Amino acid sequence: MKPQSKTRFKPMPERSENQHVILRVVAKLLIPLIAVYGLYVHFHGDYGPGGGFQAGVIFASSIILYALIFGLDEAKRVVPPSWIRIIMSLGVLVFGGTGVATWLLGGEYLNYTMFAPDSTHAAGQHWGIFAVEIGVLLTVTSVILAIFYAFGSRGGSRRGSHSPNPVDGDKS
Amino acid sequence: MNFLTPAFILDVGLLAMLVVVAFAVVRLRSLFAIVMLQGVYSLISAAWFVSLDAVDVAFTEAAVGAGISTVLMLGAMLLTEREVKPVPMRRQWAPLFIVVITGMAMFYAIGDMPVFGDPNSIANATLGVEYVEATKSQIIIPNVVSAVLASYRGYDTFGETVVVFVAGLGIVLLLGLNGNAGKWRAKPNGQDVSQIGAEDAS
Amino acid sequence: MTMVFEHFNFAVVIVLMMTGLFAVFASHNMIKKLVGLSVFQTSVFLLYISLSKVTGGRPPVLSKKELHGYGDSYAKAGDGADAAYKTVEKTAEIIYSNPLPHVLILTAIVVGVATLAIGLALVVRTREEYGSIEEDEIDAYNYQDNLEGVSR
Structure with missing residues (x-):
């Protein structure tokens, strides 16, 4: 059996504080820009290429970059895993709730015109698309982060902890 | 019809790069190289999507295919192995046979497909134009893709969002947000039951 | 010859799809299988998007x-x-180019990465359980288990 890797998603070992100074500085410069760009892509999605799906991925990637440079534990202090579970389901609820709202206003499910039936420039559609895209953004961002957290923290707690099943294939 | 336009040369160049990268993925044995080439493949596809006027798709493919999925695959690779064990040649003939037969069948069907860039093909001349025209007066936002995605095909998008959500749930159940799923063992009366079972088995 | 040129996108996409399919069939390493599946998937996206192109068209x-x-x-x-x-x-x-395939593929890409992550999670769990991600070794291990009459 091949020796298992000691590498994690955390490239910054605690022993040397001054490693990767350039990476850290550049990342600190870039992360807010990436996050703002994600929001731009989201809110500009009606006018150009973009929308909730892309914005969610870009926004999540800014936090993933943070985790790659500063370590997963630091990232978990920025966005705790407990939030992720809530936001994940909140996004689906926002999307579904928009449909229910149009229902209650007297239209079909997801018939956004009901938000502003008298508008001459389809304001109801704009509001509906806005609400739905928010739902997509929340779900996609948190699911991507959940996936990253799950893979990133899998290795750390495995060895040395209680594991009744021997991992390295010496069972047979 | 003149084929030596710059657009055609660009398309053929990008597709040639895609073919080279795909063959390299099949041939290589280092998982790191395979995973990185998968990212390269996604990035070149994104470039071709721009050439095909699908700017939204190119955007998504560049962010998701080349960014996120590469990171995920690298993470999974770090948790598992670095090298692919070689597969003996005698076990590659059957897959090759199946793939060649399937490819031949698909090549046979090419003649029925619309010509590349045909504005009068059924898909492009009817439904696509209808959506563009309807967006101008019904949704009134410039990006037709967003309009169709969020409004006309809102049910689809809702379904996709739920699929993404369920996938996230599956990940949380399989691995756990803190990497601790599957580690928990029931210990009635302080006894490690799974350990006893393992001793009985051996 | 003109037919091949007019349908060059389909010809190349079929080659790409079959390459991905071969990687899925022929490799026994699960991560390589998933990479092959991803290549296959991206090629299908290429097929759909190339259908929506209109010569001289603009992005929608x-x-x-x-x-x-x-x-x-x-x-x-x-x-x-x-x-x-x-x-x-x-x-x-x-x-304008046809926006409808764009919408379909846009959502398919995001769903694709979510399902890919599920697959990778299964691979990671398999590795933890069996100590290997090669199908042959897992098969051999299961076979051994069956011979010994161990039910897991």
């Missing part, structure tokens, strides 16, 4: 002047971006 983002009820206010503002559209509109009607 409308100019503001074409939108009903918005044209007047934007025309008064007279921003420079619309000047380019004016000249185009004078010469010919703008044609």
Whole structure:
């Protein structure tokens, strides 16, 4: 059996504080820009290429970059895993709730015109698309982060902890 | 019809790069190289999507295919192995046979497909134009893709969002947000039951 | 020969798809299988998007002047971006590429990465349980288990 890797998603070992100074500085410069760009892509999605799906991925990637440079534990202090579970389901609820709202206003499910039936420039559609895209953004961002957290923290707690099943294939 | 336009040369160049990268993925044995080439493949596809006027798709493919999925695959690779064990040649003939037969069948069907860039093909001349025209007066936002995605095909998008959500749930159940799923063992009366079972088995 | 040139996108995409399919069939390493599946998937995206291309078309983002009820206010503002559209509109009607396949593939990409992550999670758990991600070794291990009559 091949020796298992000691590498994690955390490239910054605690022993040397001054490693990767350039990476850290550049990342600190870039992360807010990436996050703002994600929001731009989201809110500009009606006018150009973009929308909730892309914005969610870009926004999540800014936090993933943070985790790659500063370590997963630091990232978990920025966005705790407990939030992720809530936001994940909140996004689906926002999307579904928009449909229910149009229902209650007297239209079909997801018939956004009901938000502003008298508008001459389809304001109801704009509001509906806005609400739905928010739902997509929340779900996609948190699911991507959940996936990253799950893979990133899998290795750390495995060895040395209680594991009744021997991992390295010496069972047979 | 003149084929030596710059657009055609660009398309053929990008597709040639895609073919080279795909063959390299099949041939290589280092998982790191395979995973990185998968990212390269996604990035070149994104470039071709721009050439095909699908700017939204190119955007998504560049962010998701080349960014996120590469990171995920690298993470999974770090948790598992670095090298692919070689597969003996005698076990590659059957897959090759199946793939060649399937490819031949698909090549046979090419003649029925619309010509590349045909504005009068059924898909492009009817439904696509209808959506563009309807967006101008019904949704009134410039990006037709967003309009169709969020409004006309809102049910689809809702379904996709739920699929993404369920996938996230599956990940949380399989691995756990803190990497601790599957580690928990029931210990009635302080006894490690799974350990006893393992001793009985051996 | 002309037929091949006119359908060059399909010809190349079929080659790419079959390459991905071969990687899925022929490799016994699970991560390589998933990479093959991803290549296959991306090739299908290429097929769909190449169907939606219209020669001489533009990306399906409308100019503001074409939108009903918005044209007047934007025309008064007279921003420079619309000047380019004016000249185009004078010469010919703008044609757009088909937006419908774009929508389908846009969502398919995001769902694709979510399902890919599920697959990778299963691979990671398999590795923890069996100590290997090669199918042969897992099969051999299961076979051994069956011989010994161990039910897991």
